Amino acid sequence: MTNSRRGPLLLILFAALMAGAGNGISLVAFPWLVLQRNGSAVDASIVAMAGTLPLLAATLIAGAAVDYLGRRRVSMISDALSALSVAAVPVLALTFGAEAVNVAVLAVLAALGAFFDPAGMTARETMLPEATVRAGWTLDRANSVYEAVFNLAYIVGPGIGGLLIATMGGINTMWVTASAFGLSIAAIAVLQLEGAGVPARDALPERVWAGIVEGLRFVWDTKVLRTLAIVDLAATGLYMPMESVLFPKYFADRDEPAQLGWVLMALSVGGLVGALGYAVSSNYLSRRATMLAAVLTLGGAMTVIAFLPPLPLILALSAVVGLVYGPIAPIYNYVMQTRAPQHLRGRVVGVMGSLAYAAGPLGLVVAGPLADSAGLHVTFLALALPMVLLGVVSIFLPALRELDHPFAP
Template sequence: MTETKRGPLLLILFAALMAGAGNGISMVAFPWLVLQRNGSALEAAIVAMAATLPLLAATLIAGAAVDYLGRRRVSMLSDVLSGLSVATVPVLALVFGVQVINVVVLAVLAAFGAFFDPAGMTARQTMLPEAAEQAGWSLDRANSVYEAAFNLAYIVGPGIGGLLIAAIGGINTMWVTAATFACSLAAIAVLRLEGAGVPDREALPDGVWAGIVEGLRFVWHTPVLRTLAIIDLVATGLYMPMESVLFPKYFTDRNEPAQLGWVLMAMSIGGLVGALGYAVVSKYLSRRATMLTAVITLGVAMTVVAFLPPLPLILTMCAIVGLVYGPIAPIANYVMQTRSPQHLRGRVVGVMGSLAYAAGPVGLVVAGPMADRAGLHATFLALALPMLLLGVVAVFLPALRQLDRSYRIAMCCLS
């Protein structure tokens, strides 16, 4: 296989890495800018929620936008708008002074960026099957490396974000974030791939809303997709506050931004190893067993972290979380890509993503005030125990047995 045929896949992987790194830096920088002002976990939760609340609607719309407007075009537009949302922070500080960067401004900009990020992620993910075929890669391998690149982004992003905050401050760190989105934009701008351009409108419903409903209906009537979406919804609602509010609160109180970066890096390093290792693990362990191991282990690790042990143990638990959870996204991607028709692929990815994000704002609303009133230990524990219960319940879900059935990529319309 020539380098030219691998080019589209490599460009998609690079774009995913750069955009993911930008989001990783933002994940550290936005809460830090809020907490630096007054140390309020509630206000940090407000900003984190602002970056999460639009994701439910945005991901649904993103899936339809990809199917209606074209994958390459949507990916590029997403990078432009996401880059503008973070570049506005230092621009406002230069023009009006740092005092204008308050919780309202940060919440609005975080929400603006979050609204457009899912479109780029959905567009890149839906281009993988054609790019993998052109490169001569199996779909499992392409998904494994794609998710590894995403996890690598969250090693580079939060780690560099924490170090940059310590070195040049949170506001100037946003310039670096904007540059990563510019790199992603440049990669997709030169991409040429079958199926990435203007879609065939004859295969699509007349209205966008009708198209979204079609995607929702397809997911709901596909038991394995419906079950994966529910598991993601619950796990995201329990896990996201830990990463977006509780860890930033803990390390801000200790004035240790670099250690916050290390913790998030540990999760991503584990996720990188887990995602890359999925192609090998899948030869010996079923997809269902991998899924159950991930959810149960996540609950155990979160319970250990709830007791706020020394940093080395926190880092170890976070790395284990990433390691066992790393293969989950490649599995979900494979199921979506092989069970949905090509003309419906963007909306299926969008529906699955939006359902995964649906519980995030609820978790953040609960976790922020609870951390201020009951303390970090009690809040961590309140999130960890339901995660353990989720793992037990998942063992008895029959739809997860369909994870180990093989399907050809659905390229034609639904009958």
């Protein structure tokens, strides 16, 4: 009986693990394929930006799709399309030769994968409250484990991705990526959960665009959600180039793909421990203190990394960043799940996710040319110092105090 009650939650967690692993492999494989061709950080930035630029619009659409079409259906369709976008890389290479997989092709495929992924992530996240009730867990515990699984995926994905690139090559690595998405589809295909099917349309606006606007208005009118979205937007824009361009550039110049995988694994190991530990740490630290510690630590760690210290120190700093940032996603999830009504949940998650990605392309546009012209050291500092400033400013944001106010369901 216990296993039956936990079954839906376990299936959602397994699907998140597999889809996240697929995305984690792509995180390493796409920029590596570009850098292997010409070593250009600008071209790597173009592909990385192509993998993030669609996220702003795609996540907005994903939230509406989940509310209008149903969570289970959207999760499966999203993973199927993501699998096709990565499988296209080896298919094109086999059909037309490896030279056909050029920067433009990789940018298009990365953009397609990025456009489809948010729908699956949003669908799985919005199924958590019902699965949590079925399992008899608290929402904090479920969010903590869910985000730990997501971080575990980024341990499995980039780590295996780096090793696969070293043994199989970047192109053949994409077969593994597609297989991971296929396993996610299989898990959701057997899921039976209330609220996961086709939703009732009487609570939804007739036009989808009106529904998206409704979600945007709800986030903007809810002070704590609006503030969290702005802080996350800034932090994502400053951090994303480091993971997507600067680290790949640094290790590609040194011809060390496995070491790149280790750094990304260290980030995820720290995130895994931090997310799992949130259920315990929340008894001793306020949500606001946890968030401020994360932003300030990230800024400090990025500043030290800017001096390109030896690999062991980079690994240690990456693990610390993951550790302090691990609890942030469970906190965000909790706020969205408790503040948004059930019929708006998908769109609120979509709006928050899209705003988090809005600054990413701008950061990538700046980081690539700056790395080629001024070097990695200057580029790291150009991102790290504003992150420190963001942490200081966040201390004085009154809306963040609402993180610790009791929320009505």
